[in-house]
Amino acid sequence: MTRPRRIAVARLWHEANSFNPVPTGLEDFRRREWTRGAAALEGARGTATELGGLVRFLDAHPHWQVTVSRCTSAPPLGPVTQAALATIRDEILADLAGQDWDGVYLSLHGAMVAEGDLAPDYSLIRAVREVIGPDPLLAVSLDMHACIDPSLAGAADILSGYQTYPHVDMDDTAIRALSTMERAFALGTRPAIALSQLDFAPLSHGMRTAEGPMAELVALGRQACRDAGLEDVTFFGGFTYADTPNTRATVAVTHQPDVAPAPMLGTLAAAYLARRDAFRVDLPGAEEGVALALDHLARGARWPVVLVDAADNPLSGGIGDTTALLRAMLACGSDLPMLFCFFYDPALVALAHELGEGAEIDCALGGRIAPDFGAPVPFQGVVERLTDGRFRNRGPFEYGREIDMGRTAVLRAGQMRVVISETCQSANDPAWCDLNGIDLAQVALFGIKAKNHFRAGFEPLCGPILEVDCPGVAPADMSLLPYRHLPRAFYR
Numbered sequence: 001m002t003r004p005r006r007i008a009v010a011r012l013w014h015e016a017n018s019f020n021p022v023p024t025g026l027e028d029f030r031r032r033e034w035t036r037g038a039a040a041l042e043g044a045r046g047t048a049t050e051l052g053g054l055v056r057f058l059d060a061h062p063h064w065q066v067t068v069s070r071c072t073s074a075p076p077l078g079p080v081t082q083a084a085l086a087t088i089r090d091e092i093l094a095d096l097a098g099q100d101w102d103g104v105y106l107s108l109h110g111a112m113v114a115e116g117d118l119a120p121d122y123s124l125i126r127a128v129r130e131v132i133g134p135d136p137l138l139a140v141s142l143d144m145h146a147c148i149d150p151s152l153a154g155a156a157d158i159l160s161g162y163q164t165y166p167h168v169d170m171d172d173t174a175i176r177a178l179s180t181m182e183r184a185f186a187l188g189t190r191p192a193i194a195l196s197q198l199d200f201a202p203l204s205h206g207m208r209t210a211e212g213p214m215a216e217l218v219a220l221g222r223q224a225c226r227d228a229g230l231e232d233v234t235f236f237g238g239f240t241y242a243d244t245p246n247t248r249a250t251v252a253v254t255h256q257p258d259v260a261p262a263p264m265l266g267t268l269a270a271a272y273l274a275r276r277d278a279f280r281v282d283l284p285g286a287e288e289g290v291a292l293a294l295d296h297l298a299r300g301a302r303w304p305v306v307l308v309d310a311a312d313n314p315l316s317g318g319i320g321d322t323t324a325l326l327r328a329m330l331a332c333g334s335d336l337p338m339l340f341c342f343f344y345d346p347a348l349v350a351l352a353h354e355l356g357e358g359a360e361i362d363c364a365l366g367g368r369i370a371p372d373f374g375a376p377v378p379f380q381g382v383v384e385r386l387t388d389g390r391f392r393n394r395g396p397f398e399y400g401r402e403i404d405m406g407r408t409a410v411l412r413a414g415q416m417r418v419v420i421s422e423t424c425q426s427a428n429d430p431a432w433c434d435l436n437g438i439d440l441a442q443v444a445l446f447g448i449k450a451k452n453h454f455r456a457g458f459e460p461l462c463g464p465i466l467e468v469d470c471p472g473v474a475p476a477d478m479s480l481l482p483y484r485h486l487p488r489a490f491y492r
Contacts, residue, residue, distance in 0.1 A: 002063045005102045005185060008132075009054060009066055010092040011040075012106075012124060013073035015145065016113035017317020018243035019473040019481055020078035021370060022424075023115070026087055028074040031404065031423070040068045047400035050107040050141055053171030057178045064182075069095035071107070075424055076317040080114040089124055096131045103137040103181050104128060107174065110146020110161075111239035111247075118244040118485065122149035129155040137184055137191075139177040143167065145204060145239040147246040153193040157184070159254050161234030163218050165209045166456035168396040180231045180254060191231055191254050194261040196269040198249040201490040202237045202279035205310060205467065205476055208452050213278035220271055228264045230255050235272060241317050241474050245485045249273075281467070283310075283476050286328035289468035293445055294334060302463030304339070304446035311472030312373070312449040313426065320344030320424040323366035323374030324470035325447045330377070330416065336444035338416045341432075342408075344369075344424040352383045352409035352420070359383045361411060365418060373471040381413030385437045389421060393429040397456040403429070410436050426450045429457045 013033075014024060035043055041058070044051030051071060058064055070091045074080075096104065106128065114120040121142075129138060139158035142148075144165055152159065160177040163169050184191050207214045214235065221233030232254040238247040251268045255261045284292060286309075293305040309325045312318035326340050343365050355361060361383050367376035389405035406422025419427075419436055426449050427433070433440060440446065440461050448454060455465065469476045478491040 005064045006100065007064055007066045008069060008096055008099070008101050008104045009071070010069040010095070010106055011051065011071035011073065011108070012088055012092070012121070013109045014080060014112045015076040015109050015143065015239055015242070015317065016079050016111065017076060017241040017473055018079065018113055019241060020317045020319055022077050022319060024074050024077040024080045024084065026081070026084040028077060029072045029084060029088065032075060033071065033073040035072070036070050037068050040071045048168060048171050048395060048398055049401060050170050050174040052400070053174030054105070054178065056171065057175050061182060067095070076315055077424065078317070080112060080120065082115045085114045085117070085120055089127065092124070093127055093131050096128060101132055101136040102185065103139065104132055105139045105178060105181070107141050110142035110148065110236070111242045113242050113244060119147070119149045119246060121146070122151050125155045126151060137181050139181045141173045141177045142236070144207070144234070144237060146236050147238045147242055147244050147248070148195060148197070148236050148250040148252060149246050150195060150197070153195050156193060157191050158231070159193045159234070159252050160232045161236055161252065163209070163234070165204070165207050165214065166397050166453045168456055170398070176232055187256070189256055191256055194253045194255065194265050196251045196265050198269060198273055199490060200273070200276050201240050201248050201486060202276070203240060203281055203476060203478070204237060204316070204452065205281045206279035207237050208455070213275040217272060217275065220268060224264050224268060229259050230261065230264065233268065240478060240491070241481070243483050243485050247486050248490060281476050283467050283469035286324040286468050286470050289466055290328045290332045293464075293466055294332060296464050297336065297444055304440055304443040305463045306458070306465040307445065307447045308451060308454065308465060308467045309447065309449050309470050309472070310451040310467055311470045311475040313451040313474055314424045314449065315426065315428070315453055316451060316474035318424070318449055318472055318474055319369045320426070320449060321366050321369040321373070322470060322472045323377050325468060326365065326377055326418070327374065329445060329447050334445065335415055337442060338445045338447070339438060339443045340416065340418045340447045341427050342419045342421055342449060345420050346406070346422045349407050349409050349420050349422045352411065353386055353407060355383055357383055357386055365420070379411065379413060379418065381411050383409055384412040384417065385410040387435050389423075389435070391431040391435045394431045394457065395429070397428055397453050408436060426454070428453045430461060
């Protein structure tokens with residue numbers, strides 16, 4: 001009979017954009033994900049998330065006795081406030097202290113920035129190790145865009161990162177980390193982590209794993225696990241908009257103590273470095289992008305042709321407030337049906353709900369938080385639809401997760417519809433269309449503040465998807481940003 005394993009679990013998931021002027025507070029965590037104990041497991045069952053993977057693993061390993069501490073995440077806004085971080089960290093550490101654990105699993109992002117701490121994920125990992133002592137195994141899962149602090153290798157035993165982008169393998173990532181822990185228990189061994197940091201910061205625009213350089217690297221990592229007997233290989237890209245000393249490409253290997261990782265780690269690092277230039281992108285501006293989209297439509301492209309404004313993508317820490325793409329779409333003179341997603345404006349949403357569906361509305365869109373990224377756009381139209389902003393993802397990205405966008409409103413002026421919302425979250429799942437009463441087959445030109453995660457659910461429903469580079473806090477041209485900790489040589 002397999003001996004019971006006493007395991008503690010906690011989750012703190014946040015990616016910070018150092019250039020976003022809106023700090024991430026405790027209320028942002030409470031709104032997106034705030035759970036613990038049995039409720040955390042019950043709510044995650046069947047979802048394509050790390051906790052969903054944990055539930056699947058526990059179903060297959062009933063001898064694991066799991067205690068779930070605080071599990072929380074927040075949208076990628078600006079740096080986390082000290083008060084919010086302290087509240088979450090102190091709760092987790094208090095739950096772990098004074099207990100006899102066999103292992104601890106932490107679900108983190110790895111690119112959080114906080115007031116006064118450029119590497120709070122790793123400060124937490126070190127604090128957890130100090131609280132639980134040297135004996136329990138410590139497993140960590142991270143996002144592919146984690147900014148890896150070298151201290152991780154000395155504090156944790158097991159590391160696994162996402163292998164897909166869009167990140168549709170969050171649950172599988174958790175299972176890889178937990179399975180490595182279970183093998184270590186069975187073998188009576190202690191795995192170890194080896195890292196190789198590289199002096200460049202690849203743009204996430206070029207990191208999709210369906211094809212291209214990251215797809216090639218992931219395949220090399222899987223082959224390395226088979227050939228060299230490694231437990232895990234992850235190619236981390238860093239998050240280029242988190243301005244930290246650890247924002248860079250990193251190769252991470254988890255291995256058993258009888259496996260020497262250095263030869264394979266060196267080979268994989270060289271393969272990553274050799275592809276540095278393949279991650280670069282050259283994107284058109286808003287006006288050029290709209291002209292390209294209209295050309296596609298004139299040549300019979302499937303509706304909708306999509307214009308993706310990644311510089312204001314909320315999952316890159318965008319502010320949901322920039323106006324360049326909307327302005328270009330309105331100025332193009334087309335009489336085709338158009339849709340723009342979205343503007344983050346709680347006050348305007350409240351006004352729309354007060355006016356009611358069918359009411360006329362005279363307002364300004366965008367330019368509210370940071371007018372340097374585009375002045376407000378005057379808008380006169382009607383309130384077409386109002387919603388409570390709640391739906392469940394159809395996937396594959398975060399399949400099954402309940403979404404609360406706050407209330408939304410669909411505004412219409414002629415052939416243009418614009419969606420506004422109470423929180424800074426873009427459309428990354430087709431269920432968003434159902435919520436807002438949108439039939440994409442009836443939309444010719446679709447402008448959206450998003451990036452790669454949008455493709456997971458929407459690519460099968462759309463025609464050509466064109467990226468544009470507009471003013472914003474997450475531009476493809478990194479030289480536009482005032483970095484303090486990331487050397488210019490890493491991205492020029």
